[in-house]
Amino acid sequence: MKKCRCGRELELLDYTIKTYYKEKEISIHNVPTYLCNKDHVEFARKTRIRVRELLKNAYDNNLDKINYNSKGELI
Numbered sequence: 713m714k715k716c717r718c719g720r721e722l723e724l725l726d727y728t729i730k731t732y733y734k735e736k737e738i739s740i741h742n743v744p745t746y747l748c749n750k751d752h753v754e755f756a757r758k759t760r761i762r763v764r765e766l767l768k769n770a771y772d773n774n775l776d777k778i779n780y781n782s783k784g785e786l787i
């Protein structure tokens with residue numbers, strides 16, 4: 713079981729994250745997210761890499777909502 717930096721166990725959930733890419737707000741649904749019960753959030757390295765690719769793709773296609781599990785289409 714993966715541990716949080718605070719020492720608690722992390723639970724893997726599909727989570728919606730909202731972030732900014734070049735000042736555009738974009739939400740990504742169903743991102744595999746590790747959460748502890750103190751609401752600390754962590755992502756696997758490969759998840760962070762994919763999120764960066766999806767954000768770039770969304771920005772280039774002028775989307776503000778995308779799904780982690782699809783190739784960046786609208787939900």
Ligand SMILES: [Zn+2]
Pocket residue numbers: 716717718719720748749750751752
């Ligand atoms: Zn924690």
